[in-house]
Amino acid sequence: MDDATKTAAVAAIRIDQDSEATSAKSTDAFVAFMDDSAETVESRGEQSKESLTTSAKALDRWFKDRQKTHGAPRLLEVPNETLVTNAGPLQITGNITLVHEDGSVQYANHLSLCRCGHSNSKPVCDEQHLEAEFLNSGKIHEVSEFAASNRASKITISCIKDGPITFRGRMKLHNQFGQECIKMRGSLCRCGHSASKPFCDGSHSRTGFKTG
Ligand code: FES
Numbered sequence: 001m002d003d004a005t006k007t008a009a010v011a012a013i014r015i016d017q018d019s020e021a022t023s024a025k026s027t028d029a030f031v032a033f034m035d036d037s038a039e040t041v042e043s044r045g046e047q048s049k050e051s052l053t054t055s056a057k058a059l060d061r062w063f064k065d066r067q068k069t070h071g072a073p074r075l076l077e078v079p080n081e082t083l084v085t086n087a088g089p090l091q092i093t094g095n096i097t098l099v100h101e102d103g104s105v106q107y108a109n110h111l112s113l114c115r116c117g118h119s120n121s122k123p124v125c126d127e128q129h130l131e132a133e134f135l136n137s138g139k140i141h142e143v144s145e146f147a148a149s150n151r152a153s154k155i156t157i158s159c160i161k162d163g164p165i166t167f168r169g170r171m172k173l174h175n176q177f178g179q180e181c182i183k184m185r186g187s188l189c190r191c192g193h194s195a196s197k198p199f200c201d202g203s204h205s206r207t208g209f210k211t212g
Contacts, residue, residue, distance in 0.1 A: 076109055080155040082188075084138035084175045084198045089125035090115050090165075090188060092157070098123075099158040101211060111157070113165060117192035122211050123159045136197050138175040144182040148172065162211050164200035165190050173198060 080094030090113045098106040100123070112125045116134035119126045155169030164187040173181045187200040191209035194201045203209075 075152050075154065077152045078109070079150050080153060080169060080171045082171060082173045082198075084115075084140060084173055086138050086176055087134050087136055088115075088129055089113055090198065094171075095152065095154045097154065097156045099156065101159045101161045113157075113188075113190065115188065115190050115192065115198065117190060117209060123165060123190065132192075134192060136192075137177075138198065139177060140173055140175055140179045140181045140198065141196065142181050142183075142199060144180065146170065146182045146184060148180070148182055159211070160187075162209055163191075163204050164188055 075095050078094055080096070081092070083091040083093075085091055090111075092111045092113060093109065096108045096111060098108060098111065100106065113123050114121075114125045114128070115136075116129040116132055118128035118132040118134070120128065149170065153170045155167055155171055158166045158168075160166060166185070166187045167183075168185050171183055171186070173183070188198050189196075189200045189204070190211075191200075191204040191207060193203040193207045193209070195203065
């Protein structure tokens with residue numbers, strides 16, 4: 001293991017051990033991992049070094065690496081759930097590792113994430129859906145891929161630049177109508193334009209959605 005890899009591994013482990021507060025934030029782990037991965041790819045001549053912004057491939061590599069080591073710092077006895085609110089945000093509860101677009105990592109047990117596309121504090125909801133008169137009842141049209149479970153587990157939520165929020169880990173999506181959908185991974189719309197809400201259908205590209 002070279003020095004850069006060691007530094008990234010130590011940084012990731014230190015964050016797990018030091019993060020007593022569930023909302024502790026760090027910029028070390030994912031950025032270091034991504035930087036190291038980009039150098040590896042570049043050295044193979046497959047593509048030029050990526051900028052330090054979130055990309056789906058880098059997140060996949062990072063997620064797999066973290067699964068082998070640790071994860072979120074504390075495991076509370078709560079399942080991961082997302083309430084798709086009526087004309088409002090995604091209310092997410094669980095053992096959450098949130099990876100921001102710049103690669104910074106935040107641990108949380110509850111998040112209210114924008115899905116109308118208008119928040120000035122993305123990815124967090126700042127109530128702009130009221131101003132924007134966002135209309136979506138929160139109906140879920142997809143079916144569960146896994147059985148329901150109340151077992152506590154970890155989930156990683158990643159903010160894709162100019163795109164959706166992705167998740168890896170068991171997640172139950174539910175709404176005011178009693179609909180439920182359990183998945184292990186998926187992409188949730190945060191531009192407000194998907195025809196398949198709460199899931200992303202790629203409309204963010206067509207509409208030129210910008211997150212920053
Ligand atoms: S984020 Fe809205 S369609 Fe992808």
